[in-house]
Amino acid sequence: MDELIIKYLNKAASEEDKTTLLAWLKADETNREYFLKTQKLWNLSNIHFMPEDEITKALDKVNMNISVIENRRQKNRLLLFRIAAAVIVICMLSVGSFYMGVNFNKYANPEPVTMNQVIMGNGNRGFVTLPDGTVAWLNSGSKLIYPEKFEGKSRSVRLDGEGYFEVKKDEKKPFFVETENMIVNVLGTIFDIQNYTRKPVAETVLMSGKVEVTLKENNKKFILQPDQKISYNKETGQYKLTQVDAEEYAIWTNDKLILDSEKLSTVLRKMEHWYGVTIQTAPNLPLDHRLTLTIRYEPKEEILKMLSLILPIQYTINGDLIEIR
Numbered sequence: 001m002d003e004l005i006i007k008y009l010n011k012a013a014s015e016e017d018k019t020t021l022l023a024w025l026k027a028d029e030t031n032r033e034y035f036l037k038t039q040k041l042w043n044l045s046n047i048h049f050m051p052e053d054e055i056t057k058a059l060d061k062v063n064m065n066i067s068v069i070e071n072r073r074q075k076n077r078l079l080l081f082r083i084a085a086a087v088i089v090i091c092m093l094s095v096g097s098f099y100m101g102v103n104f105n106k107y108a109n110p111e112p113v114t115m116n117q118v119i120m121g122n123g124n125r126g127f128v129t130l131p132d133g134t135v136a137w138l139n140s141g142s143k144l145i146y147p148e149k150f151e152g153k154s155r156s157v158r159l160d161g162e163g164y165f166e167v168k169k170d171e172k173k174p175f176f177v178e179t180e181n182m183i184v185n186v187l188g189t190i191f192d193i194q195n196y197t198r199k200p201v202a203e204t205v206l207m208s209g210k211v212e213v214t215l216k217e218n219n220k221k222f223i224l225q226p227d228q229k230i231s232y233n234k235e236t237g238q239y240k241l242t243q244v245d246a247e248e249y250a251i252w253t254n255d256k257l258i259l260d261s262e263k264l265s266t267v268l269r270k271m272e273h274w275y276g277v278t279i280q281t282a283p284n285l286p287l288d289h290r291l292t293l294t295i296r297y298e299p300k301e302e303i304l305k306m307l308s309l310i311l312p313i314q315y316t317i318n319g320d321l322i323e324i325r
Helices: 002-009 015-027 029-045 052-065 246-253 264-275 300-310
Strands: 078-080 088-094 113-119 126-129 135-138 143-147 155-166 175-178 182-186 190-195 201-208 211-215 221-224 228-233 239-243 257-263 278-281 290-295 315-318 321-324
Touching (some): 002 029, 135 143, 190 246, 201 246, 228 246, 290 300, 300 321
Parallel strands (some): 278 321
Antiparallel strands (some): 078 126, 088 113, 135 155, 143 155, 182 211, 315 321
């Protein structure tokens, strides 16, 4: 069973493996506690994305170093658009503040707290309601860590990926979202954060209210107004504050994208936000050509193929980058 757990945490488990693991977890409370111990050490050891040939080494490390960890039943309300099985919700106990490198320690809780972790599977989107009533939407491949109960003088969560937050206003308890490169401080507002580990640029877009964004590398602070975006290049350290149409950055939270007689330039821009990709266009494309279409859960490859059949364009896909010529 140890090997199966490691395969699951390493995202190498088959559907049969997952079914076996789920049955084992349901069979006994001790099994669930053991799984959470393993999960905690796995997170702390930063061995999430190991190749298959290193699973045995990871297993040895887990078996030698598992420490005692308490577990409380998670209380979570989660809505998925399509595949509920792709979402994992677990709880773990963390001593003191669970944030690494966070620089708002004056708000950190000194007492041990039970943490919830929500992971959104690839190709899925959904939301979770936090203990204070804040709603956090998670895009494909995103992870959110938050306490079972917000105690102390702040409300703090950690995000890896993209999240859209509708924060419950509480002037006495500021709300913090920490990512790898940014810390966003709000009182009550709506905003979108994108900070995937695999992408070179992190960004925060404000829909309404006001937020303070702190860049971790240089501790620079920015106050965003509605329809403003702060972008930070992780490779160069450069940052840029721009005016945008903030609503476009939240279209991925809808169950469908409706395009009614939109220019190709607009279609491609909205597809960027819908699929979480970057689209580069070559000169002389028919960007003024108007299109009407509705996108629901079709993969980007299917939509691009359709566009290439009705317009004189070709495309190549390289991970999160799409080039159209």
